[in-house]
Amino acid sequence: MQNKKHFRPTKAIINLDAIKYNVSQLKEYLKPEVQIMAVVKANAYGHGDVEVAAAAIESGATMLAVATPEEALHLRKAFPDIDLLILGYAPVSFAPFAATENITLTVFSLEWVQQVKELSLSHPLKLHIKVDTGMGRIGVTQIDDLRNLYNEITVSGKLLVDGIFTHFATADEEDDSYFHHQVSRFEEFLSSLPKKPRLVHAANTATMLVKDQTLQYDAVRFGISMYGLAPSDYVKTKLPFPLQAAFSLETELIEVKKVQAGQSIGYGAAFTASEPSFIGTIPIGYADGLIRKYSGQHVLVDGIRVPIIGRICMDQCMLLLPTAYNIGEKVTLIGKQEEEEITIDEWAKKGDTINYEVPCIITSRVPRIYYKK
Numbered sequence: 001m002q003n004k005k006h007f008r009p010t011k012a013i014i015n016l017d018a019i020k021y022n023v024s025q026l027k028e029y030l031k032p033e034v035q036i037m038a039v040v041k042a043n044a045y046g047h048g049d050v051e052v053a054a055a056a057i058e059s060g061a062t063m064l065a066v067a068t069p070e071e072a073l074h075l076r077k078a079f080p081d082i083d084l085l086i087l088g089y090a091p092v093s094f095a096p097f098a099a100t101e102n103i104t105l106t107v108f109s110l111e112w113v114q115q116v117k118e119l120s121l122s123h124p125l126k127l128h129i130k131v132d133t134g135m136g137r138i139g140v141t142q143i144d145d146l147r148n149l150y151n152e153i154t155v156s157g158k159l160l161v162d163g164i165f166t167h168f169a170t171a172d173e174e175d176d177s178y179f180h181h182q183v184s185r186f187e188e189f190l191s192s193l194p195k196k197p198r199l200v201h202a203a204n205t206a207t208m209l210v211k212d213q214t215l216q217y218d219a220v221r222f223g224i225s226m227y228g229l230a231p232s233d234y235v236k237t238k239l240p241f242p243l244q245a246a247f248s249l250e251t252e253l254i255e256v257k258k259v260q261a262g263q264s265i266g267y268g269a270a271f272t273a274s275e276p277s278f279i280g281t282i283p284i285g286y287a288d289g290l291i292r293k294y295s296g297q298h299v300l301v302d303g304i305r306v307p308i309i310g311r312i313c314m315d316q317c318m319l320l321l322p323t324a325y326n327i328g329e330k331v332t333l334i335g336k337q338e339e340e341e342i343t344i345d346e347w348a349k350k351g352d353t354i355n356y357e358v359p360c361i362i363t364s365r366v367p368r369i370y371y372k373k
Contacts, residue, residue: 006367009328010251010284012359013335014047016055016372018244022226023059025241030208034216036060037085037201039223040075041067046359047227047247048368050078055372056226057082065221069094072103085128085163087221089138092116099125104162106130108139113152113159121158128163128199129153133185134178135169143192150193163199163218164190172206172232183215206231210238229344229355247344247359248335249366252328253301255281256321265318266310270295278321280306282331285315289362290333297350301331303338334358 027036038056040049053064053075063083066072072086085104095116098105104126107113116125131146132139140146153159166186170178186202200217208220228245230236257279265271265279273279280301284290292312298305299319309320319331334342348355 008283008367009254010282010288011249011367011369012046012362013248013250013369013371014051015244015246015248016051016370018228018246019047019052019055019226020059020372021244022228022246023056023061023222026208026220026222026225027060029240030220031213031216033218035062035199035219037063037065037219037221038226039065039087039221041065041071041087042360043071043364045224045227045356046362048370049075051368051370052226052246053079056222061222063219069097069103073097073101076101076103092119095119095125096121099123099158102126104128106138107149107153108132110145110149110152113149113156117152117156117158124158124160126160126162127153128165129161129197131164131166131186131189133166133168133182133189135167135182137167139166140189143189146189147192161197163197163201164193165199165201168202168204168207171204171211172235174234179211204231206235209240210235224356227359245344249333249362250335251282251284251331251333253280253319253325253331254283254316254327256324256327258324267313268311271310271318271320278324279309280319280321280325280329280331281316282319283316284333284366285313285317287314287363288366290317291351291361293351294347297347298342299331299333300335300337300340300342301325301329303340305340305342 038061040053043049044052065085065087067088069090072084087106090105092115096119099121107127108130130139132141153161168179168182199219201219203215203220205223205225207215224231225243228243259273259277259279261273261275263273286292290312295308295312297308306319306321308317310318344355344358347358
């Protein structure tokens, strides 16, 4: 265990060996010349960006991708030499910093390029053009606009078209019709360019794992499954190799009390005991990312599933226990105990959301403890 000093028993345990396994398995699966871009935005989906990036690079990733300038600058301090791409919008004012720090920016606006050309840049600025083939977010939508943007960049000695990419909206679904529409549209964009950039990339996790391998192009963006999670139930049934989950969440009992039938627990007296019961309190709440919608979700104590009862508080919540456990008894919210396991997917179903969101919203006051052999 790699540890910063902390006292609160609530912690997230990140298995870096799982990250390394998932990346190495993907590397074996991909065509040899295809690069792996490890997506570590949002603090590596809540796992810890620097630590996850290091494990991914060690296992074969050659590029990193983030969403914001701040994320990029944070990672550049730890990794001064690796290719680093901001997938999202970066303001014109960040361009000089990106050029100095060798951070590649996503571009989709002619006006943005024209404004950047007026700036004083200490080094050439690498750009990846984003084309919108049907996602409806950022990106060039017309071939003429792509050509104009490409020409505006290439006539400048300060700017370099290093790549072009798109993003698929339905790659994790069984119905391929819209996906193939986007693929065809992307190929039209590519064929309209006078010269192919160094890097063409379109494959998100679902695309690289369950779609045609010709769509790997020059690089793939390895996101959710780098952390051991499938992008959807459909993809989970089609995986070319098993995944290892990297995220566990645990705490311990800080109080156990016996209540009588008719006694209520927590805010709003939302739970009332129907018989004499043992109630356990654990130090984790919605300020840690355990949102109130998770009330009723099971956790593990002594290898046994027990429910969260009543309303989840800001810093604590209560469990209905089968017996009077000792203070300090380990409680696993996500992960394994004995023969039982509670997965992130289970929490996502309880919260009526996707597995991506569950680790992302576990806040920074929950320390990340890193494990590797």
